[in-house]
Amino acid sequence: TAAGNRTVHRPANLAARAAMVLRDNDTGTLVTASPRLYPHMWSWDAAFISMGLAHLDVSRAVQELRTLFSAQWHDGMIPHIVFTGDDDYFPGPDRWGTDDAPQRPHNARTSGICQPPVHAIALRRIIDTARRTSEADAGIAEDFAREAWPALRRWHGWIARHRMSEACGLVTIVHGWESGMDNSPRWDAPYLAVQPDADLPPYVRLDTLKVDDPRQRPSDDEYDRYLWLIEQLRRAGYHPDKVVETSAFLVGDVFVTAVFALASETLADIGAELDAPASEIAELRSWAGRARDAARRSCHPETGMARDFDVHTGTWLDTESLAAFSPLLCGGLPTETEQRLFDTLDGPGWSGHPGLLAAVPPSVSPHSGDFDPRLYWRGPQWPVVIWLFGWAFEQRGWQRHASEFRAQGVHLASDGSFGEYYEPFTGEPLGSPNQSWTAAVVLDWLC
Ligand code: 9YW
Numbered sequence: 441t442a443a444g445n446r447t448v449h450r451p452a453n454l455a456a457r458a459a460m461v462l463r464d465n466d467t468g469t470l471v472t473a474s475p476r477l478y479p480h481m482w483s484w485d486a487a488f489i490s491m492g493l494a495h496l497d498v499s500r501a502v503q504e505l506r507t508l509f510s511a512q513w514h515d516g517m518i519p520h521i522v523f524t525g526d527d528d529y530f531p532g533p534d535r536w537g538t539d540d541a542p543q544r545p546h547n548a549r550t551s552g553i554c555q556p557p558v559h560a561i562a563l564r565r566i567i568d569t570a571r572r573t574s575e576a577d578a579g580i581a582e583d584f585a586r587e588a589w590p591a592l593r594r595w596h597g598w599i600a601r602h603r604m605s606e607a608c609g610l611v612t613i614v615h616g617w618e619s620g621m622d623n624s625p626r627w628d629a630p631y632l633a634v635q636p637d638a639d640l641p642p643y644v645r646l647d648t649l650k651v652d653d654p655r656q657r658p659s660d661d662e663y664d665r666y667l668w669l670i671e672q673l674r675r676a677g678y679h680p681d682k683v684v685e686t687s688a689f690l691v692g693d694v695f696v697t698a699v700f701a702l703a704s705e706t707l708a709d710i711g712a713e714l715d716a717p718a719s720e721i722a723e724l725r726s727w728a729g730r731a732r733d734a735a736r737r738s739c740h741p742e743t744g745m746a747r748d749f750d751v752h753t754g755t756w757l758d759t760e761s762l763a764a765f766s767p768l769l770c771g772g773l774p775t776e777t778e779q780r781l782f783d784t785l786d787g788p789g790w791s792g793h794p795g796l797l798a799a800v801p802p803s804v805s806p807h808s809g810d811f812d813p814r815l816y817w818r819g820p821q822w823p824v825v826i827w828l829f830g831w832a833f834e835q836r837g838w839q840r841h842a843s844e845f846r847a848q849g850v851h852l853a854s855d856g857s858f859g860e861y862y863e864p865f866t867g868e869p870l871g872s873p874n875q876s877w878t879a880a881v882v883l884d885w886l887c
Contacts, residue, residue: 446867449856455886457856459496461879462489466500467524470507474860477650477872479529481508481522483555484620485877487562488824492880494569495887498577501566502584505559509591511548513541515680516598518559519550520617530646531670541678552670552678556620556699557599558828560592560707565831565884567710585710593720596704600727602680608749609734610692611700614683615669619693622666623658624803624817625810626759627691630750634688636668643667656814656870691757692749694738698766701731702832705770732772739767744780760789760808762801762825769832782841791848797867798852800826800845806864813863820861820870823849827881846885853882 449457465471471493472478473485486508493501511522523533533539533549541552563585570581605612613619616627645663648654658666669689676682684690708724738747738756745764748757765785767773773781786792790801804811804819812818830845852862858878859869 446855448854451850451886454850454854454856455883458492458858458879458883458886461858461874462492462496462876462883465874465876469503470522470524471504471876472524473877474872474875477647477860479526480524481511483508483518483520483522484558484824486522487558488827488877489880491562491565491569492877492883494566494581495883498566498570498573498580502580505563505566505584505588508559509588511545511550512591512595513543513545513550515543516594516601517543517554517680518557518595520553520555521551523549523551528646530643531667535643535667536670537674538678543678543680552673553615553618554599555618556696557595557703558699559595560703560710561699561828561831563588563592564706564710569884569887582714586714589711589714589716592707593724596700596707596724596727598680599700600730602684604727604730604734605692605749605751607751607754608692609697609730609737610694610749611697611731611734612684612751613691613693613696614673614687614689615666616689617666619696621695621761621763621803621817623662623815624759624761624763625808626748626757626761626763627689628759628810629755629757630689630691630752631662631665633752634665634668636664636671640664640668640671651871653814656816658816688752690751692734692738692751693763694735694746694748695763695766695769697731697738698735698746698769699828701728701735701770701772702835704728704731728770732767732770735767735770736772739773739777743784744773744777745784759810760805762790762803765801765829768836769829771836793864795865797865798848798862800848800852801829802864803861813865814870816861816871819864821852821864822861823853823878823881826852827884850882850885853878858882 470481471489473482490501490504512518536551538544538552567581570577603611616622648657676686704724705728708721711721746766789805789807791799793806802821803817826849830842834842857869857873860871860875
């Protein structure tokens with residue numbers, strides 16, 4: 441059936457297509473983030489992908505996380521990319537130059553930064569899905585949870601040890617890519633201080649050759665800054681403390697902070713179910729508490745919107761992006777502030793904008809001067825982020841909001857193309873088609 445010139449698939453058909461995308465992108469041990477644009481494993485993609493896989497095959501789902509965790513650095517960091525043999529992506533492992541870092545894993549080539557820590561949330565979702573299917577599946581998921589517990593604790597410990605900023609309490613990032621929201625206007629001001637010099641080795645971008653319209657991707661000027669930061673990380677030998685000392689980009693990220701709080705609490709709950717040592721569970725809950733407090737303190741005193749913090753300039757960043765709603769993920773706000781944030785989220789600047797095809801928040805408010813409906817993290821809607829907020833709402837008992845996000849998310853993706861991101865007014869899929877994490881969250885919404 442067609443609505444306007446947009447094809448709309450029925451739920452059963454949409455779920456079958458989503459499953460097909462995950463199968464097609466599966467190399468056996470990992471599902472690539474997308475077939476052409478991203479032929480490798482990305483850290484937070486792998487988490488979302490694994491919970492989609494759980495609806496098809498629980499053993500295959502845990503294998504996905506096992507592959508990712510086997511590339512964990514010796515210091516605990518989970519790297520943002522695990523490279524396959526394919527070299528059709530830039531920057532690849534040679535450009536990252538991680539082979540000389542003493543903490544790198546020896547069985548995989550990886551990038552040298554991280555991404556939002558959503559992995560414990562994926563594990564929770566896999567366990568819950570498996571428990572609904574069969575006792576055997578529940579056993580597979582729970583055994584894996586025991587196996588993965590030390591890796592996940594070390595990962596959260598790495599963040600707590602190296603990235604919880606004394607300046608603002610937020611979890612800091614040393615590259616916009618660590619936020620997962622690469623070219624968000626959130627980072628425009630901090631990137632001004634990233635000034636590549638003549639030492640930046642030359643390079644050729646491949647991403648712009650693989651999308652229909654390169655204007656849907658970050659600009660060349662932005663790429664120079666991204667590559668310059670990699671140069672700095674490389675020179676710091678990827679040593680976690682030296683990286684924080686030397687990076688020209690050092691920002692407290694309120695979204696990563698809220699995800700860390702939510703994931704730490706979720707991991708603690710899993711630990712309690714598995715009879716993990718009480719001290720380890722308490723430690724996770726204390727990290728969650730610190731992160732939640734920091735997210736609360738970031739809120740603008742009048743609007744209640746949460747903010748990032750530029751550590752180098754000591755300033756709060758008031759950008760109207762979806763990250764401003766991050767405390768709704770982890771809780772910790774006074775009821776009144778929380779209600780105000782919800783009203784803003786439902787209002788005409790966000791999900792309630794009358795022009796939207798699907799009533800879910802875009803990455804940037806259409807009322808903002810930074811809004812661009814076709815440009816990556818500067819306006820389009822991203823199904824994975826919608827999934828994350830919807831799941832958190834459900835955990836917190838906000839059923840109406842949770843089911844609204846699910847229904848509208850499915851509506852957005854019902855054309856069956858599994859776009860990387862969507863033009864919010866027309867629902868046109870943008871970036872890469874058959875993006876694995878989009879297929880995974882749609883499958884989860886439908887099952
Ligand atoms: C890139 C894989 C990744 C996501 C990021 C997204 C994009 C990679 O794709 O970054 O080369 O631009 O911004 O969040 O993990 O889907």
